[in-house]
Amino acid sequence: MNSLFWKILISFWLALILFVGLTLWSTSHYLQKVRTETGQTHPRYQISQYIQQAREIYHSQGKEGLYEWINELDKREVVPYLLVDQNGNDIVNRHVPLHIKQRINRHYRRLQHEEQHDEQDGDDKKFNYERHKARSIIIDNNTYHLIPDFQNVTLTRVLHRPKVIAIPFFLAALISGIVCFLLARYLTKPISQLRAATRKIAKGDLSQRVSPLLGNRKDELRDLACDFDVMAEQLNKMIIAHKQLLRDASHELRSPLARLQVALGLARQKNTSGSTDEFDRIELEIERLNDLIGQLLSLARLENDAEKTKFTTIDLHALLEKLCEDARFEASANQRNVVFSGDTDVSVSANPALLHSAFENIIRNAIRYTQVNSQVEVSLDVIDNNQDTAEIKVQDHGPGIPEDMLKHVFDPFVRVSEARDRQSGGYGLGLAIASRAIHLHGGHISARNESDGGMSIIVSLPMARNP
Numbered sequence: 001m002n003s004l005f006w007k008i009l010i011s012f013w014l015a016l017i018l019f020v021g022l023t024l025w026s027t028s029h030y031l032q033k034v035r036t037e038t039g040q041t042h043p044r045y046q047i048s049q050y051i052q053q054a055r056e057i058y059h060s061q062g063k064e065g066l067y068e069w070i071n072e073l074d075k076r077e078v079v080p081y082l083l084v085d086q087n088g089n090d091i092v093n094r095h096v097p098l099h100i101k102q103r104i105n106r107h108y109r110r111l112q113h114e115e116q117h118d119e120q121d122g123d124d125k126k127f128n129y130e131r132h133k134a135r136s137i138i139i140d141n142n143t144y145h146l147i148p149d150f151q152n153v154t155l156t157r158v159l160h161r162p163k164v165i166a167i168p169f170f171l172a173a174l175i176s177g178i179v180c181f182l183l184a185r186y187l188t189k190p191i192s193q194l195r196a197a198t199r200k201i202a203k204g205d206l207s208q209r210v211s212p213l214l215g216n217r218k219d220e221l222r223d224l225a226c227d228f229d230v231m232a233e234q235l236n237k238m239i240i241a242h243k244q245l246l247r248d249a250s251h252e253l254r255s256p257l258a259r260l261q262v263a264l265g266l267a268r269q270k271n272t273s274g275s276t277d278e279f280d281r282i283e284l285e286i287e288r289l290n291d292l293i294g295q296l297l298s299l300a301r302l303e304n305d306a307e308k309t310k311f312t313t314i315d316l317h318a319l320l321e322k323l324c325e326d327a328r329f330e331a332s333a334n335q336r337n338v339v340f341s342g343d344t345d346v347s348v349s350a351n352p353a354l355l356h357s358a359f360e361n362i363i364r365n366a367i368r369y370t371q372v373n374s375q376v377e378v379s380l381d382v383i384d385n386n387q388d389t390a391e392i393k394v395q396d397h398g399p400g401i402p403e404d405m406l407k408h409v410f411d412p413f414v415r416v417s418e419a420r421d422r423q424s425g426g427y428g429l430g431l432a433i434a435s436r437a438i439h440l441h442g443g444h445i446s447a448r449n450e451s452d453g454g455m456s457i458i459v460s461l462p463m464a465r466n467p
Contacts, residue, residue: 007183007186007219008183008187011179011183012180012183014179015176015179015180015183016176018175018176018179019173019175019176022171022175022176047146047148050073050081050146051136051137051146053069054066054069054070054083054137054146055137057069058137058139063139063140066091066139067091067092070083070091070092071092074094079148079149079150080148080149080152081146081147081148081149082094082096082100082146082147082148082149083137083144083145083146084096084100084101084104084144084145084147085142085143085144085145086104086108086142086143087104088100088101088104088105091139091144097149097151097152099151100147100149103147104145104147107145187221190210190213190214190217190221190222190225191221193210193213193214193225194210194221194224194225194228197209197210197228197232198228201232201235206232206235206236206239207236208232209229209232210225210228210229211225211226211228211229213225253289253293257286257289257290257293260286261283261286264279264282264283264286267279310351311349311350311351311441312349312350312351312352313347313348313349313464314347314348314349314350314352314355315345315346315347316346316347316348316350316380316390316392316461317342317343317344317345317346317380319352319355319356319359320340320342320359320378320380320392321340323356323359323360323363324338324339324340324363324378327360327363327364327367327376330364330367331367331375331376334367334372335372335373336367336370336372336373336374336375336376337374337375337376338363338367338375338376338378339375339376339377339378340378340379340380341377341378341379341380342378342379342380342381342392343380343381343382346380346382346390346463347463347464348390348441348461348462348463348464349441349462349464350441350461351440351441354437354440354441355437355441357433357434357437358433358434358437358438358459359392359394359434359459361430361431361433361434362394362430362431362434362457362459363376363378363394364430365430365431365457366394366395366396366398366455366457367396369396369398369399369455370396370397370398370454371397371398374396374397375397376394376395376396376397377393377394377395378392378393378394378395379392379393380392381393382463383460388462388463389460389461389462389463390460390461390462390463391458391459391460392458392459392460392461393456393457393458393459394456394457394459395450395454395455395456395457396454396455396456397453397454398453398454398455399453399454400449400450400453400454400455401447401449401455403449406446406447406448406449409431409447410431410432410434410435410445410447411432412429412432414432431447431457434457438459438461441461441462442461442462443459443460443461443462444459444460445457445458445459445460446458
């Protein structure tokens with residue numbers, strides 16, 4: 001039975017059969033036990049026994065004891081037993097159904113008819129009188145009969161009699177519950193494993209595989225896990241090939257660029273016309289291309305050499321302060337400014353070069369897009385009650401970006417139209433490199449538009465623990 005459909009169908013079917021069967025067996029066993037203990041062989045015998053008990057209690061304890069006994073009997077038995085007189089009234093004023101009243105009336109009319117017409121011989125009269133006496137009790141000169149009301153055996157009465165239904169129902173529910181629990185666990189465990197693997201792959205861990213965790217299982221979930229592993233393997237190969245191509249292409253482009261720069265220098269030396277505008281343009285584009293290749297190589301190194309990165313404890317406040325001081329020179333040349341404020345004595349475990357490059361890209365990006373005669377604000381704060389997270393906020397006062405682009409701003413080669421485009425000199429790699437470096441340090445980076453204009457980049461880094 002390798003099909004998950006048949007496993008679910010048959011398992012629930014068997015659980016239902018087990019539940020019903022055990023409930024019926026337990027109820028039957030209990031009722032048989034009650035009959036054995038009381039020695040009863042017929043329902044009439046039970047009525048006779050109760051009549052005898054009622055007489056004894058009435059003679060020994062009076063009407064109060066009889067009231068208490070009939071109430072206890074009603075609470076204990078599934079079938080209601082009514083103690084009614086010849087007018088059809090119950091001794092404890094319970095509701096008497098119409099069919100019982102009619103039965104009492106027919107009984108007394110028959111007795112009265114037999115007495116008036118004298119249709120039976122002496123033996124039959126004596127037999128009917130003795131049977132009438134055996135099923136009745138005289139209380140205060142009134143004759144009462146104990147009559148079972150089988151038509152009013154309701155589910156509510158059954159559920160309120162623990163000895164009859166509670167224990168069998170509990171046992172049946174417990175056993176079927178265990179069966180269903182094991183079945184649910186059997187079905188959901190591989191789904192949970194598949195979900196966990198999917199989340200890890202979404203975070204970039206393409207080494208996750210699910211089928212080895214399922215053992216010898218053979219059903220649709222096993223097939224799904226195998227297909228998932230094939231997909232993960234293909235994705236892993238494609239991304240590795242993509243990274244390899246990016247790294248190799250970047251390296252290979254460096255050589256022709258170097259030769260192009262040499263050729264440009266030779267061309268400048270041989271230039272006799274005195275016009276250098278074309279050469280300046282070529283040199284500018286070579287520098288841009290060289291800068292782009294450098295950023296591509298940085299991104300490739302971050303993605304491929306993450307496990308080789310070595311960390312040390314550094315002073316984050318000092319790192320940011322030095323970065324902002326250097327950035328002011330570049331910002332002041334473009335009529336902008338960089339200000340820094342924040343908590344001191346904040347240490348993180350990091351690779352100094354990578355973290356320096358990450359924050360340099362973020363601050364440079366903010367300087368590029370902030371308005372003229374405005375400033376880039378860099379702040380450092382310690383958050384959380386246990387003071388274990390450092391939050392760095394870099395805010396510019398530029399035009400901001402569309403809300404639907406905020407979640408893509410850290411993707412490679414993503415540039416927003418209008419203000420943030422190629423005309424501003426960006427390639428869409430600075431924030432991507434910063435994002436890879438921050439995540440490599442176990443941190444988190446996000447972007448948001450501010451209500452007073454501009455965009456903020458918020459970085460959270462785990463602080464280094466003191467020994």
